[in-house]
Amino acid sequence: MNNSYLWYQTLIKPLWSPPSWLFGPVWTLLYVIIAVSFGAVFYKAFTGKIAWLVALPFALNLVFNFAFTPLQFGLKNNLLASVDILLVLGTLIWAIIAIYPHIRWVAYSQIPYLLWVSFAAVLQLTITYLNR
Numbered sequence: 001m002n003n004s005y006l007w008y009q010t011l012i013k014p015l016w017s018p019p020s021w022l023f024g025p026v027w028t029l030l031y032v033i034i035a036v037s038f039g040a041v042f043y044k045a046f047t048g049k050i051a052w053l054v055a056l057p058f059a060l061n062l063v064f065n066f067a068f069t070p071l072q073f074g075l076k077n078n079l080l081a082s083v084d085i086l087l088v089l090g091t092l093i094w095a096i097i098a099i100y101p102h103i104r105w106v107a108y109s110q111i112p113y114l115l116w117v118s119f120a121a122v123l124q125l126t127i128t129y130l131n132r
Contacts, residue, residue, distance in 0.1 A: 014127075034113065088121075
């Protein structure tokens with residue numbers, strides 16, 4: 001067992017926190033959805049079918065999404081992880097609004113991601129508060 005996993009296990013978590021084993025399968029499914037849908041957005045931007053400004057929140061969302069694990073488990077910084085998950089949520093909402101007029105299926109395909117990130121944000125903020 002690695003040090004980050006042990007550290008996370010020692011944190012005070014709310015009773016409604018899902019078991020650790022659930023995160024892997026959920027994120028695997030979400031990353032498939034993200035790869036297909038974000039790939040479609042970037043393809044349309046590269047081919048000039050949509051403006052790069054429409055693709056910007058998708059790019060920022062990836063940056064913030066990929067930053068979460070190093071912030072939470074590398075730096076073991078709940079506060080930075082909380083700020084980051086709010087940025088993931090904010091850029092995802094922006095992305096859905098930006099893409100809806102252009103590629104509606106991409107907007108709708110973000111619903112599972114939006115639901116999970118909303119839950120993850122509440123969970124992370126709660127963990128940060130409980131471990132202050």
